[in-house]
């Protein structure tokens with residue numbers, strides 16, 4: 564049976580999400596911010612985050628994948644859904660569930676910069692450091708972990724566990 568070891572409680576997640584939202588609201592005061600949620604993993608984080616923002620923002624989504632149904636990246640990024648809003652001269656903040664190798668975010672930052680955005684920064688709920696390959700600067704990180712495969716609060720394993728309200732380390 565797979566084992567789920569609790570890593571972050573609902574209370575810990577909520578407190579951190581609120582803190583990040585306050586920082587973003589300060590940093591982007593009087594700017595033209597567009598948040599881009601990366602589907603599917605970031606949908607819960609993004610929806611909690613934006614409800615704590617105190618500045619006007621627009622929201623869009625992209626869907627990319629680098630995984631099959633396994634636990635490690637294939638390194639090949641597939642773009643399933645592009646942004647719909649015009650990003651030209653807008654400040655873009657990518658909202659991602661977890662940064663692992665960094666390959667996905669390196670691709671996204673490049674891609675979004677080439678769309679004419681004034682700035683592109685990264686907000687990730689989890690910054691997982693051990694397997695980093697691409698140098699990406701996580702401007703807003705919820706929690707830093709060294710390693711392990713995490714599920715819950717939007718994060719999946721083979722599409723399951725996204726609905727868990729807390730974050731767990733999955734041991735198969």
Ligand code: IMP
Nearest residue numbers: 636662663664665666667712713718719
């Ligand atoms: P990267 O390109 O290796 O940084 O992978 C990023 C993507 O891999 C994330 O957006 C997740 O969808 C997925 N991922 C990486 N680590 C985990 C994990 O621990 N749990 C669930 N998904 C993960």
Ligand code: MG
Nearest residue numbers: 602603604660
């Ligand atoms: Mg993801």
